[in-house]
Amino acid sequence: MFGGTGFLGRRIVRHLRSRGFPVRIASRHPDLGDRQFGPDDPQLQSIQADIQDERSVADALAGAYGVVNAVSLYVEHGQETFHSAHVESAQRVAAQAHRAGVDRLIHISGIGADAASPSRYIRKRGEGELAVRAAFVEALFIRPAVMFGPDDAFLNTILTLLRRLPIYPMFGRGATRLQPAYVEDVAEAIGQIMQRAETPSTIFELGGPRVYSYEEFLRVVAHQAGLAPRLIPIPFAVWHALAWASEILPSPLLTRNQVELMQIDTVSSPEVPGFVELGITPHSVEAILQKMLPNSG
Structure with a gap:
C-alpha cells in the first residue's frame, strides 16, 4: 500500500484489513503508520520505502498479492x-x-484525468494512467471525484470560511459542476475490487x-450549518492574479493550479462503471x- 497514511x-488500509487482507504500508515515514x-x-x-527509488519500491513489493498506489500531490514543492x-x-x-509478479494493481487517479488537458495537474494524471497501463496491462484505475469526510481539507475549509466571512467570494459565477464522493465509500469500493476473483482491466x-x-x-453546506452567507462571484482572472501573488510565499494559500481545477467540471461519466x-x-x-457539524469548527 503506497500512500497508506493519507486521507x-x-x-x-482499514477496509482491506476488514476483508482479511494482511497489509504492508510502504512510506517514507513508517512511524506515521504505526x-x-x-x-x-x-x-x-x-x-520504510521511497516511491522515487526503484530498489526501495521493489523491496516493498516482494511477495505481495496486490498493490494499491494512492500517492497523490496537489501542490508542487521543488523536486516533488x-x-x-x-x-x-x-x-x-x-x-x-x-x-x-503481483496479481492485481489498483492505481488511484481522478475524475477527468486526461493527457491532453490544458491543466497540468489533470494532464499529468492522464499521462500517469497511460504510463501505468503500458507497464502493467491489467491495472485497474479508480477515478474518485473530489472526496469529503470528517477530517478533510475540503468541507472543513469551506465551513470555516462560511462561518468567518459574511461575504463569501466564489470562484467565477459558481457554475462549475462537482459530484463529491464520501471517502469511506471510495475506500469500500477499492476493498471490493481488490477482493473480486476476476476484474478485467477497467476504469x-x-x-x-x-x-x-x-x-x-x-x-447546501451553509444551510446545513445554519448559515446564510452572501455569495459574491469573483472572475477567474482575479483568482489567477491572487494565486500568482500567493505563489511567491513559501507556503502559498492558493495556487494557479487550484484555480484551474475550479474551472473544470468533475462529474462521473454514465458510460463508465x-x-x-x-x-x-x-x-x-x-x-x-x-454527523460532522457537531464536531466541526
Missing part, C-alpha cells in the same frame, strides 16, 4: 512535481509490480449521489454533514 489511503494504526495488529506492517508523483512514480510502481469513476454547481454546493456496478449506495454530503 484516502489510511481508510483503504501511530495511525497502532502496534497491535500482526497483519499490519509499516515499512505532478510529473514526478503522478507519472514517474506511478510508472515505477507499475513496472516493479509487473516484475514482481471506475466514483462520484457521489448528486451533482451540484459550485454555488449550489456552497448553499462506478458505485452502482459495485453495489454501493454512496453517502450524500448532507448526510455526512449532519
Whole structure:
C-alpha cells in the first residue's frame, strides 16, 4: 500500500484489513503508520520505502498479492512535481509490480484525468494512467471525484470560511459542476475490487449521489450549518492574479493550479462503471454533514 497514511489511503488500509487482507504500508515515514494504526495488529506492517527509488519500491513489493498506489500531490514543492508523483512514480510502481509478479494493481487517479488537458495537474494524471497501463496491462484505475469526510481539507475549509466571512467570494459565477464522493465509500469500493476473483482491466469513476454547481454546493453546506452567507462571484482572472501573488510565499494559500481545477467540471461519466456496478449506495454530503457539524469548527 503506497500512500497508506493519507486521507484516502489510511481508510483503504482499514477496509482491506476488514476483508482479511494482511497489509504492508510502504512510506517514507513508517512511524506515521504505526501511530495511525497502532502496534497491535500482526497483519499490519509499516515499512520504510521511497516511491522515487526503484530498489526501495521493489523491496516493498516482494511477495505481495496486490498493490494499491494512492500517492497523490496537489501542490508542487521543488523536486516533488505532478510529473514526478503522478507519472514517474506511478510508472515505477507499475513496472516493479509487473516484475514482481503481483496479481492485481489498483492505481488511484481522478475524475477527468486526461493527457491532453490544458491543466497540468489533470494532464499529468492522464499521462500517469497511460504510463501505468503500458507497464502493467491489467491495472485497474479508480477515478474518485473530489472526496469529503470528517477530517478533510475540503468541507472543513469551506465551513470555516462560511462561518468567518459574511461575504463569501466564489470562484467565477459558481457554475462549475462537482459530484463529491464520501471517502469511506471510495475506500469500500477499492476493498471490493481488490477482493473480486476476476476484474478485467477497467476504469471506475466514483462520484457521489448528486451533482451540484459550485454555488449550489456552497448553499447546501451553509444551510446545513445554519448559515446564510452572501455569495459574491469573483472572475477567474482575479483568482489567477491572487494565486500568482500567493505563489511567491513559501507556503502559498492558493495556487494557479487550484484555480484551474475550479474551472473544470468533475462529474462521473454514465458510460463508465462506478458505485452502482459495485453495489454501493454512496453517502450524500448532507448526510455526512449532519454527523460532522457537531464536531466541526
